[in-house]
Amino acid sequence: MIKLLTQIGLYFLFLKKVFSKPEKPSIYYKQTMREFVYLGLTSIGIIAIISFFMGAVITLQTAYNTENPIYPKYLIGLGCRDSIILEFSSTVAALILAGKVGSNIASEIGTMRVTEQIDALEIMGVNSASYLILPKIIATLLFNPILTLIAIIVGIFGGWFAATLSGVITSENFIYGIQYAFIPYYITYSMIKTVFFAFIITSVSAFQGYYVDGGSLEVGRASTKAVVYSSVLILLFNVILTQLLLS
Amino acid sequence: MISVKNLNKSFNGNSVLNDISVTFETGKTNLIIGRSGSGKTVLLKSIVGLHEVDSGEIWYENTLFNKIDFNDRKEILSEMGMLFQGSALFDSLTVEQNVRFPLDMFTEKSPEEKNERVNFCLNRVNIINANKLFPAELSGGMKKRVAIARAISLNPKYLFCDEPNSGLDPITAILIDELIKELTEEYSMTTIVNTHDMNSVMEIGEKIIFISDGVKCWEGNKNEILNSDCETLNDFVFANSLAKKLRLTDR
Numbered sequence: 001m002i003k004l005l006t007q008i009g010l011y012f013l014f015l016k017k018v019f020s021k022p023e024k025p026s027i028y029y030k031q032t033m034r035e036f037v038y039l040g041l042t043s044i045g046i047i048a049i050i051s052f053f054m055g056a057v058i059t060l061q062t063a064y065n066t067e068n069p070i071y072p073k074y075l076i077g078l079g080c081r082d083s084i085i086l087e088f089s090s091t092v093a094a095l096i097l098a099g100k101v102g103s104n105i106a107s108e109i110g111t112m113r114v115t116e117q118i119d120a121l122e123i124m125g126v127n128s129a130s131y132l133i134l135p136k137i138i139a140t141l142l143f144n145p146i147l148t149l150i151a152i153i154v155g156i157f158g159g160w161f162a163a164t165l166s167g168v169i170t171s172e173n174f175i176y177g178i179q180y181a182f183i184p185y186y187i188t189y190s191m192i193k194t195v196f197f198a199f200i201i202t203s204v205s206a207f208q209g210y211y212v213d214g215g216s217l218e219v220g221r222a223s224t225k226a227v228v229y230s231s232v233l234i235l236l237f238n239v240i241l242t243q244l245l246l247s
Numbered sequence: 248m249i250s251v252k253n254l255n256k257s258f259n260g261n262s263v264l265n266d267i268s269v270t271f272e273t274g275k276t277n278l279i280i281g282r283s284g285s286g287k288t289v290l291l292k293s294i295v296g297l298h299e300v301d302s303g304e305i306w307y308e309n310t311l312f313n314k315i316d317f318n319d320r321k322e323i324l325s326e327m328g329m330l331f332q333g334s335a336l337f338d339s340l341t342v343e344q345n346v347r348f349p350l351d352m353f354t355e356k357s358p359e360e361k362n363e364r365v366n367f368c369l370n371r372v373n374i375i376n377a378n379k380l381f382p383a384e385l386s387g388g389m390k391k392r393v394a395i396a397r398a399i400s401l402n403p404k405y406l407f408c409d410e411p412n413s414g415l416d417p418i419t420a421i422l423i424d425e426l427i428k429e430l431t432e433e434y435s436m437t438t439i440v441n442t443h444d445m446n447s448v449m450e451i452g453e454k455i456i457f458i459s460d461g462v463k464c465w466e467g468n469k470n471e472i473l474n475s476d477c478e479t480l481n482d483f484v485f486a487n488s489l490a491k492k493l494r495l496t497d498r
Binding site for chain 2: 023024112115116120123124125127
């Protein structure tokens with residue numbers, strides 16, 4: 001318990017260091033642009049592929065579980081849309097990103113720690129936590145909502161593709177379903193969750209990497225911890241945010 | 248000049264440095280020598296502020312370095328250059344970007360002036376036609392030299408070198424030693440070198456302190472080290488069979 005409280009305290013001290021005033025904003029701007037590419041653009045592919053198949057599976061499962069003629073067929077489209085917007089585009093995408101981006105951040109920063117690159121920054125008078133991590137946090141906070149939008153669009157397209165290809169419903173029915181009783185707030189809800197999850201992924205993973213002590217084995221462990229802790233926190237905050245935003 | 252007074256440092260209750268007091272002189276190559284695990288690196292990292300000490304004082308000229316916070320330390324940190332044991336070059340940056348990094352971070356020079364300074368520093372350490380290479384593409388000796396170029400890019404007053412010869416062949420090691428000594432004299436820096444390489448000691452040791460089990464056992468220069476009365480120092484200095492034979496012949 002004491003160890004857990006110590007870690008939580010250390011995490012908040014770490015955040016204070018990360019959010020202190022940058023030495024030279026122009027350098028931070030360049031770093032942030034780089035992180036957009038490394039953490040954002042390179043994630044589009046995996047998010048698109050997973051969302052496509054996720055949308056397809058949701059549609060098929062909804063279709064096979066609502067065969068009763070009492071249910072209108074367009075509900076399959078509606079179910080696909082709401083499942084993707086409410087849960088899959090934000091939470092499932094965040095879990096995937098925790099694996100991809102989280103492990104990447106933890107291993108990158110952990111390796112910099114064990115090879116004394118972070119010490120080299122500190123010796124120069126650079127706030128290493130802020131220089132290395134703030135651009136990553138900003139980049140993911142700004143770019144992950146874009147990834148979520150991509151996940152929503154591709155996911156719904158995947159649903160439509162599976163529906164029409166398998167013939168479980170017609171294209172017209174599916175399109176009618178995804179337009180039916182649309183609540184724009186669901187998009188806002190999804191975006192708010194995405195921003196929280198982006199912060200969790202980046203800060204928790206960076207924290208794990210920043211305090212690595214040892215060698216390559218510890219870097220590997222930090223990377224694993226980053227994914228596990230980020231995923232657990234994402235699931236926990238998913239419950240909290242859902243209660244707060246949808247109740 | 249850097250002065251250390253009554254320095255103590257421990258990790259989880261295990262004392263690593265015990266009441267170390269020493270003065271490192273300006274314009275000289277000061278050496279900290281000792282066996283592996285004797286506390287050399289901890290002492291060096293404490294002096295530069297990477298480890299917070301338990302008690303004692305670290306003075307840079309008239310500033311009590313270990314009692315001021317990170318923001319106040321920045322002025323002194325900007326006058327430091329450090330060569331790490333593993334070079335600590337930034338993997339994602341090329342050679343010239345590594346050397347340019349402190350200039351980008353702490354100066355308002357134009358890109359042309361920065362390029363000029365980068366090329367000057369790289370030429371000074373004899374790195375030619377490697378500006379666009381990444382650290383992974385360099386040999387161990389080249390990495391050390393690029394790290395030295397990065398360390399001197401801001402004209403530091405203080406240069407710290409942690410095991411500069413580790414992993415290098417004897418000829419390259421001598422070149423690195425000579426480079427450190429030349430730069431120390433050229434820029435009139437206070438240089439502190441951590442080493443357990445006796446070749447370095449005899450080449451560049453203008454002031455030497457010997458540490459054993461976290462305690463300073465001896466202080467002197469390269470001319471005095473061979474005639475010391477300190478048993479632990481003699482065990483260290485004459486550890487290899489060649490040195491033992493030379494000592495017996497001398498006697």
